Amino acid sequence: MEYDYICSSRAELTGRIGSVISESVEKLSDMSAFEKRITPVSNGPLPSVEAVRDILSLVKTVTFPEFHDIYHGTRAMEQARLSVSVERLFRSLSKEIGHALYQKNPTLGSSHAADKGIELALKIIGCLPKIKKLLYTDVQAIYDNDPATEDFGEVILSYPVVHAMVHYRFAHELLKAGVPVLPRIITELAHSDTGIDINPGATIGEYFAIDHGTGVVIGETCIIGNHVTLYQGVTLGARNFTLNGEGHPVNLPRHPILEDHVTVYANATILGRITVGHDTIVGGNVWLTESVPPNSKVVQKNADFLVR
Numbered sequence: 001m002e003y004d005y006i007c008s009s010r011a012e013l014t015g016r017i018g019s020v021i022s023e024s025v026e027k028l029s030d031m032s033a034f035e036k037r038i039t040p041v042s043n044g045p046l047p048s049v050e051a052v053r054d055i056l057s058l059v060k061t062v063t064f065p066e067f068h069d070i071y072h073g074t075r076a077m078e079q080a081r082l083s084v085s086v087e088r089l090f091r092s093l094s095k096e097i098g099h100a101l102y103q104k105n106p107t108l109g110s111s112h113a114a115d116k117g118i119e120l121a122l123k124i125i126g127c128l129p130k131i132k133k134l135l136y137t138d139v140q141a142i143y144d145n146d147p148a149t150e151d152f153g154e155v156i157l158s159y160p161v162v163h164a165m166v167h168y169r170f171a172h173e174l175l176k177a178g179v180p181v182l183p184r185i186i187t188e189l190a191h192s193d194t195g196i197d198i199n200p201g202a203t204i205g206e207y208f209a210i211d212h213g214t215g216v217v218i219g220e221t222c223i224i225g226n227h228v229t230l231y232q233g234v235t236l237g238a239r240n241f242t243l244n245g246e247g248h249p250v251n252l253p254r255h256p257i258l259e260d261h262v263t264v265y266a267n268a269t270i271l272g273r274i275t276v277g278h279d280t281i282v283g284g285n286v287w288l289t290e291s292v293p294p295n296s297k298v299v300q301k302n303a304d305f306l307v308r
Helices: 002-029 033-038 049-063 075-104 110-145 152-158 160-176 182-194
Strands: 209-211 229-231 235-237 269-271
Touching: 049 075, 049 110, 049 160, 049 182, 075 110, 075 182, 110 152, 110 160, 110 209, 160 182, 160 209
Parallel strands: 209 229, 235 269
Antiparallel strands: none
């Protein structure tokens, strides 16, 4: 009797499983007007986030080969291995750029988008030496600003800002080349990994350092000079937005300009299209919405304490 009851219950449960799944599939496939608006207009493949992760791993390998490729041999052998990595990077990157271009503008046609992907990928490969040079200036700046380390290898292999800057420097070149979608995927991957949020549209000069890094936000239209240092929690953001007739924010310059040799300490918030002059120090927890002349020191006023 107990056996019959169990079988009966299982049969009933199996029927319910099929019914619930069928009903859910029917509802999921019936898209609302909003869903139709945001669904890709092309049926072609979307850029792959996992492929982008692999691309960034290759970028690290070719920009810091001494630290991310465990094999060491003669110079000729190392160049041969580097050549293989760069070719892999090119092939994967051209494929993902082609996917991004086709999804952005299906009228290109998949074949033309693929050809354009190859063309743009070649352009980015040609930028790799410049990206590498900039990244090494960043490593130097991080090392020079942190007495807690005496090892460049420690900086390259473990500091989150290096990870974030590899992503940013590479994404920035993609954005300048006119590649859609991928630059933001790349910098948001770094944001997820490190807590450092750098928009690929920001312009950042040489010898850039972020100490600790968690919670740093750098907006799209920021312009940052050379030898600039930020600490954790710094926000370089917009004060307000200009809206178009449909109520959508217009992409205008709206973020700060930091000139050369500026240092911004922890949790400072700098908002709007203002200029922080060269050789200025902005203290921790400062709220800054007005331009500052060069060689300034901006600190918050002493708090009044109530003694009980």
